[in-house]
Amino acid sequence: MTDAALTLSDVRFTWPGRGGFTLSCPDFRLAQGERLLLLGPSGSGKSTFLSLACGIVTADAGKVSVGGTDLGALRSGARDGFRAEHFGLIFQQFNLLPYASVADNILLPLRFAPARRARATNAGAGGARAEAARLCAALTLPDGVMAMPAGRLSVGQQQRVAVARALIGQPPLIVADEPTSALDAAAQDVFLGLLFDQAATAGSSLLMVSHDDRLGARFDRVLRLDEIAATARGVAA
Ligand SMILES: Nc1ncnc2c1ncn2[C@@H]1O[C@H](COP(=O)(O)OP(=O)(O)OP(=O)(O)O)[C@@H](O)[C@H]1O
Numbered sequence: 001m002t003d004a005a006l007t008l009s010d011v012r013f014t015w016p017g018r019g020g021f022t023l024s025c026p027d028f029r030l031a032q033g034e035r036l037l038l039l040g041p042s043g044s045g046k047s048t049f050l051s052l053a054c055g056i057v058t059a060d061a062g063k064v065s066v067g068g069t070d071l072g073a074l075r076s077g078a079r080d081g082f083r084a085e086h087f088g089l090i091f092q093q094f095n096l097l098p099y100a101s102v103a104d105n106i107l108l109p110l111r112f113a114p115a116r117r118a119r120a121t122n123a124g125a126g127g128a129r130a131e132a133a134r135l136c137a138a139l140t141l142p143d144g145v146m147a148m149p150a151g152r153l154s155v156g157q158q159q160r161v162a163v164a165r166a167l168i169g170q171p172p173l174i175v176a177d178e179p180t181s182a183l184d185a186a187a188q189d190v191f192l193g194l195l196f197d198q199a200a201t202a203g204s205s206l207l208m209v210s211h212d213d214r215l216g217a218r219f220d221r222v223l224r225l226d227e228i229a230a231t232a233r234g235v236a237a
Pocket residue numbers: 015016017021040041042043044045046047048049211
């Protein structure tokens with residue numbers, strides 16, 4: 001049997017500090033190529049779940065595996081490198097460098113991910129920069145956008161740059177944290193269509209979290225966070 005894209009087994013994590021928020025996930029599996037939407041209200045722990053899934057934080061107990069690799073078995077530096085190679089991340093606030101060009105923003109994750117860089121470089125004639133330009137065009141960004149400072153773009157355009165940055169070099173897993181929250185319903189639909197098309201082209205699995213259950217129809221599977229995880233506010237000091 002092929003390894004799942006992502007599994008969490010008997011995972012438990014508590015944010016440090018007084019009244020630390022605890023998330024426990026006994027059993028979660030994302031299949032390769034699957035598109036999963038995870039729903040929950042604000043503050044329910046969605047971002048915490050994603051941080052565990054991609055090794056930004058490490059579980060206090062249990063196991064998080066990505067394509068068969070146990071994230072907890074990696075040292076911190078190795079985990080950062082693994083994340084750069086295996087994850088395309090789309091954050092709520094996009095996290096673009098506003099003064100850097102669109103091209104430099106898209107190419108940034110490749111600096112820390114040699115295998116991903118090689119895939120982007122070999123994707124077609126012209127190397128990684130040409131692949132970044134191809135993604136910009138596929139995501140319907142305007143001509144000439146590659147040279148523009150990212151901070152000069154509209155919110156919707158910045159969202160697409162964030163998607164191109166996540167997709168470049170075909171990482172096996174795309175993880176997206178509320179990427180459509182700033183868009184109206186029509187723009188959300190267009191955005192998801194573009195994201196899904198490009199993720200399918202790259203063969204990437206997609207894990208998205210949102211509070212908006214109207215997005216569900218497009219996904220292979222929709223789960224509420226409370227169906228896969230228990231949360232509590234403790235008294236950790
Ligand atoms: N960096 C942190 N340090 C300490 N506690 C945190 C941290 N990030 C989140 N938490 C705690 O975890 C709880 C869940 O937050 P989380 O961001 O995971 O929820 P969410 O469902 O993603 O919310 P939203 O939809 O508003 O982004 C928060 O209420 C907070 O108490």
